Amino acid sequence: MGTISPEKICTDRKRAIEELIKDRARDTAAQLQDLFGKPTGDLRGPEELVVKLLTSFTVSLSVLTSSCRDCEVCQIPVTTQVGSPSSGESSKRPAAKDRRGCYKRRSTSEIRVEVSTASEDGHGWRKYGQKDILNAQFPRCYFRCTHKHDQGCQATKQVQRIQEAPHMYRTTYFGHHTCRSHPLNSPSQNPLLHSDPLEPYLLHFEPKTITTEKKHNHHLYPSCPSSVPSVKKECGEETVQSNNLSGDLPVVEPIVWPELMPLEYSSSGYSTASTSTSHGFDMDLLLESGDFGSDFPYDENDFPLAS
DNA sequence: GATATTTGACCAGC
């Protein structure tokens, strides 16, 4: 009988990782968790099972990714160098009358994927596009760093609502911030920027302290609230950082958008619906190291910002 | 008036 080649093993492992990472098992568990949305301190029955399930995913991912870390096949997190630092979008523009669409498409840059329920990452993002994606129910929004021009920051991100879990958003970060728009951008100051590549795979459960001061973003910027609050602020003055993934970080202002939690939140606070407690699990799956946050590519009526 | 968002157009890659 033939033996299974290492490549085959790695391929299978990769598939397993993808199954865990992508929309299926993890999001299903997340949906279950969301259905329960119970406080952290009193887990019983189904709620506890959900937490255990999510924890199992975390452990599985860690095992799978650690067992073959150096294999190319298993390199789910794509962290390759860009061919040239001069690969700016304007480096290869033809002298056309209309430069629209004339750009240098990013080849492969540092990619980080995050799935979270809400909030932002403290960076200033400017939306530069939106596309309807084939076979996707929701459009994909494209953001670039606000400091792209003034500081040459090449960080971009894509935000897309997860079809199977509409209350969650998949944020894909490309590149990293070279601007100084946020103190947490520094690994030494950001406990999330672990040196261990496995750390980002952890599912983060955190007690979310709900405040009622979440109006300003949503009301001022109903379309893409998370992309905006910090836009007009100077570097280092970011104060809104709701997607706090670590208990070490101060919860400045947890943001829960009404459309995300329609049964729980009202303008005056939270009702006593099933997930209305002042504490709840905020599951964030960091699939790659580094940044964190997501966006809300929907308007105040919860309609996709499609054309 | 300045800045951000929307949206159609264009191009790269498959």
Add this chain to the structure above:
DNA sequence: GCTGGTCAAATATC
């Protein structure tokens, strides 16, 4: 040829 990513003019908001 199709799809996704980006640009930039038009528009909206502050």
